[in-house]
Amino acid sequence: MSVMKLSNIFMNMLGLSAIALAVACNEEERVVELRTIKAVIELPTTKTALDGPNANGVYKTVWASGDAIAVCSSDGKTSEFKLKSGENTNKGEFEGAAELGSLIAVYPYSIVKGKSGSTISVSLPEVQEYVSGNIPAGAYPMVASSDNSSFSFKNLCSVLKFRMFGDLTIKSITLTPNDSNIRVSGDAFIDINSKELVVYKDANPSVSLNCPDGVKLTSEPTDFLIVVPAQKYVGGFTITISTNEGIVVKTIKSDMTLNRSTLYPSEVFECKVGDGKDNIVFDDANFKTYIIKNFDTDGDGEISHEEAMAITKIDVDTDNIESLSGIEYMTNLTELNCEGPFVWSGYEPEEGEGKLKTLDVSKNTKLTKLYCGFNQLSSLDLTKNVQLERLRCAGNYLTSLDVSKNTELTRITAYNNRLSSIDVSNNTKLAIIDLSNNQIKSIDVSKNESLTTFNCDDNLLTELYPYNNSKLTTIYCSNNKLSSINVSKNAKLTDLAIYDNNVSEINISNNLELIHLYCDNNKISELDLSKNSKLKEVSVNDNNLTSLTVSSCPEIVFLGADNNQIKDLDISDLVALKYLNCIGNPLATLYVFEGQVDAITEMKIPSSTSIVVKGSEEPGDWADKEFWHKSLGMRFTATWCGYCPTMATSFKTAMANYPDKIELVNLHASSSNLAFSGTSLLASIFNITGYPTGIVDYRTRIGNSDIDYTAKLIVNAAKETENSYPTKTGISFRSSASNGMLNLDIKLYIKEKGDYKVTAILLEDNIIGEQNGAGNDYVHDRIARLAITGITGDEFSTTADFKTVNKHYSAALPSSLDKGNLYILVYVLKQYGSQTVIRTADYGDYYVDNAASAAVGTVQELILWGGNEDITDGGEITLN
Known part of the structure; x- marks a missing residue:
């Protein structure tokens, strides 16, 4: 040439x-x-x-x-x-x-x-x-x-x-x-x-x-x-x-x-073509162009046999290449990617069509990776490629695939072909098998003990026995002809999809790691999810279920149960739920927690379904007992305020003198180093014009004075609330923090019907820093950092006595906070109503009925038998 x-x-x-x-x-x-x-x-x-x-x-x-x-x-x-x-x-x-x-x-x-x-x-x-x-x-x-x-x-x-x-x-x-x-x-x-x-x-x-x-x-x-x-x-x-x-x-x-x-x-x-003795002759001009561009080391515009033998990896699209003739001389090739054009759909590429109709890799015996998908191949001979570890031949016209000699294979991806059978018994190292959208009637995976992912969607399977596959995390076998499937030995399973089959029962009690479950369009009449607490997505549409219990699955985000026979459904424990589909059921009652409906992004249920707040039906054993009462102390302060440390000591003294009866929140002004966004609005409600100032239970204003005298005023204000306004609300809550998010679930116990508000604030302790009047190493505690609810409270009402109200909140945690020193403060405001109003000035229609706090990541249980116990007259005694 x-x-x-x-x-x-x-x-x-x-x-x-x-x-x-x-x-x-x-x-x-x-x-x-x-x-x-x-x-x-x-x-x-x-x-x-x-x-x-x-x-x-x-x-x-x-x-x-x-x-x-x-x-x-x-x-x-x-x-x-x-x-x-x-x-x-x-x-x-x-x-x-x-x-x-x-x-x-x-x-x-x-x-x-x-x-x-x-x-x-x-x-x-x-x-x-x-x-x-x-x-x-x-x-x-x-x-x-x-x-x-x-x-x-x-x-x-x-x-x-x-x-x-x-x-x-x-x-x-x-x-x-x-x-x-x-x-x-x-x-x-x-x-x-x-x-x-x-x-x-x-x-x-x-x-x-x-x-x-x-x-x-x-x-x-x-x-x-x-x-x-x-x-x-x-x-x-x-x-x-x-x-x-x-x-x-x-x-x-x-x-x-x-x-x-x-x-x-x-x-x-x-212009002449070489005689082929010294240089490789290529049938396809575009393939030769790719090879010349990437592997012509001497720059002569040709590929010699020596240059061909130096090639170890080829990555070329076959949208304009009809033949890879010439690769037979590339005997040191270990990776060949000659796929046609495709687009990504979900987790895998979807079908395109390259121009390759034949592919001969019989001379490329060192191949470890072969990607030849999305072409027009009707056959593929891999008998000489015994070192092959990964194979992707998806999106072709293959009617058979012999991998019996490829014992090193760890992945087979052959979806979207025309396979009627495949024998993988010799491929004991396989971790991933994807054979979806073929015509396979049966497959034996008992020898594939390393298998982690098995996808055989859209085939003709009548049975599947993954008994020996203890490492499996994913099984997709939807749209087959399965009447049963046993996954009891697959304890690591996280994803199971068996929709569009004939399965009448499924036991997943051993699958504790399960996250996604899809079993739509089967014949399932019972489904036990009591052991599957990690589930996030459950889809059981178009079955024969008469009931569905999801109380053990609080992390469910998506729940689909359309077209069953479910009469009652309790989702009150699903604090993360965002999507609920339950149409096509005789669903009479849907039980929720207070505020859950508003938190759900999409809910489809029959129009005749009654939505009932769980816990509002019958009062519990708390109804005839007293709640433990705590007052709320608010201290309006700032780091530049030289008098503020004195009032801080007064509040600490009051809390020591009246133990476990006062909750405290310190609200720093916007000009303070520890500024809180909600301080300004609260300050306007209580007409705060100078610092420091204290407020107890939204009723009593506390000025700054002698430490002991001020402490006494605080305690007296708390006792006045207890004596004048019997406690009507009990508080319990749990919180968690992960991945930068705070989750809070509150349950309120309401003895008396009326109008209320609930407020939740994130507090931080042990902040060491500057404080005018106390030096640069002052320890700041109970500092308001984030309003989880509206700072003036989220309104709710009960129309009957002895009801419970549930609230769920989530918020992004500021990265600057010390996660080990965070607390949740929850307090309930009650409208005065017909009660006598006792307060320093007009601070609105509500007072603090009860308060509670607990560290983030813990549970605050409902505390009963609280409040000041009355003292009765025991009669006169005589001293001798």
């Missing part, structure tokens, strides 16, 4: 200039009329066709039959102007309809897609049609602008001319930049201001010159001209010549800058 270095055969032969166009029109603006444009081609010039060169090395340019120009007005409208006269001359008249005023003209009309602002979108042809001795028709773009009758066109591209002789017939010539980031055809735009052509980064990486009837070479040179964008070609480019006897490839690997309006001819060379 003839070998040439293009770096030595290109030379600049010609400078190309512009064309002047004369435009005939009147002066009235924005009027559309039939117009004639006189297009005058001046020398030296190149445009639609070449004639020359003359004695000065200049090509004369003439208009060609069928030429058309796009004329764009200022408002973006584009009109076609066609050559009326002047064919084969440098003067032509074009006729069309356009508005008056400033216009932009682009040649040829066929590439223009539209005008937007200061750019014109164009599409450079990916395939140019060969014209004997001339530029391909309609392939050489120009632009001009004018607001008068004179247009000066500017050429935008370069021209390459390849001159060759020989005995072959040329079918096509393809130019591909060696830098994969460079594009040469497809979508581009013309900058009207700079008159420059810019090719988009997602345009096409090659441009071809097509010779539809073939061009027979002779002993005299034949010219082939191809138009390319004027730009720098980093790393040069590759020319792939398709002939009647095979592929000829020429490559230049040095940088080349092609200027606009310039023609670059090559030296004359003989």
Whole structure:
């Protein structure tokens, strides 16, 4: 084969200039009329066709039959102007309809897609049609602008001319930049201001010159001209010549800058295909182009046997490759990726179609990874590939697949084929099997003890026995003909999908790790989920269930139970639930916790279903007992406040003197180093004008004074609440923090019907820092950091005595907080109603009925038998 270095055969032969166009029109603006444009081609010039060169090395340019120009007005409208006269001359008249005023003209009309602002979108042809001795028709773009009758066109591209002789017939010539980031055809735009052509980064990486009837070479040179964008070609480019006897490839690997309006001819060379003794012969031009680009180490434009043996990995798309002939010489190949085009759908690629119909890897005995999916393969022989570890042949036409010799396999992905059976008994190292969407009636996986993922969706299975597969985490066998499945030995199972089968019962009591369960459209009448506390998604639509208990699965986010026979459903323990589907059931009652319905993103239930707050039906044993009462102390403070430490000590003294009867929250002003967003609103409610100030139970204002005296005022205020307002609410709650999120579930016990509010605040202890009047090492405790509810409380009402109310909240935890020193404070506000109002000033219609706090991550149980016990008269005693 003839070998040439293009770096030595290109030379600049010609400078190309512009064309002047004369435009005939009147002066009235924005009027559309039939117009004639006189297009005058001046020398030296190149445009639609070449004639020359003359004695000065200049090509004369003439208009060609069928030429058309796009004329764009200022408002973006584009009109076609066609050559009326002047064919084969440098003067032509074009006729069309356009508005008056400033216009932009682009040649040829066929590439223009539209005008937007200061750019014109164009599409450079990916395939140019060969014209004997001339530029391909309609392939050489120009632009001009004018607001008068004179247009000066500017050429935008370069021209390459390849001159060759020989005995072959040329079918096509393809130019591909060696830098994969460079594009040469497809979508581009013309900058009207700079008159420059810019090719988009997602345009096409090659441009071809097509010779539809073939061009027979002779002993005299034949010219082939191809138009390319004027730009720098980093790393040069590759020319792939398709002939009647095979592929000829020429490559230049040095940088080349092609200027606009310039023609670059090559030296004359003989075009011939090598004899194959020293270099590999490839059947497919595109495959050879890929191989040359990536593995031509000596830069001669060919692949020798030595270079072929050095190749260990091939990664090529087969959307334009029909044959991988030549890989038989790449005997050290360990990884071959020759998949067709596909798109991702969920966790795996969906079907596309490459052009490979056959694939012979019998000589590639060192292969460990083979990815040949999404082609048109009807057979695949892997008997010689005994080292193969991973196989993906999905999306083909395979009717059989023999992997009996491939004992090193760890993954088989063969979905979307036509397999009726497969034997994997020799593949004991398999961890992943994906055979979905085939025609398999049975499969034995008893020898595959390393198996972690098994997908056999959309087949014809009548039975499946994963007894020996203790490592399985995922089983997908939906849309088969299964009547039963036993997963009792699969303790690590996290995902189970068996929808669209004939299963009548399923026992998952041993599957404690289960997260996703899908068993829609079966015949299941009972389902025990009591052991599956980690479930997040449960879908049991279209079965025969008469009941469904989910109380042991608090993490469920999605619950689908459409079209069953469920009469009652209790979801009050599903604190994470966001999606509930339960239509098509005789569902009489849905039990929820207070506020749960509002927290659910999507809920579909029968319109006749009654929604009942769980716990509101019958009072518990708390109804006839007293609640333990705690008052709420609020201290309005700031780090810059020099008197504030005194009141802080007063509150600590009061809490020591009246133990376990007062909860405290410290509210820092917005100007404090420990500012809290809710302080301003609370301060406005209690008319706080100076710091420090204390408030007890939303009723009593506490000023700053002597420590012991102030402490006494605080205790007296707390006792006054207990004596004047018997406690009507009990509080219990649990909280957790993980992955930066705080979850809080509150249960309130209401003895007396009425209007209430509940407030929850995140507190932080042991913050060591500056405090005016106490130094830089002051320990700040019970500091308000985050309002979990509304800071003035979330309203709720009960219409009867002895009811419970459930609330669920979640909030993002600020990363700056010390997770080990966080507490939840919950307090309940009760409306005064008909009770006597005792307070320092008018602070609204509510007072604090009860309060409780506990560390984040713990449970605060309901405390009974609280409050001050009355003292009865025991009678007079006599002393002797």
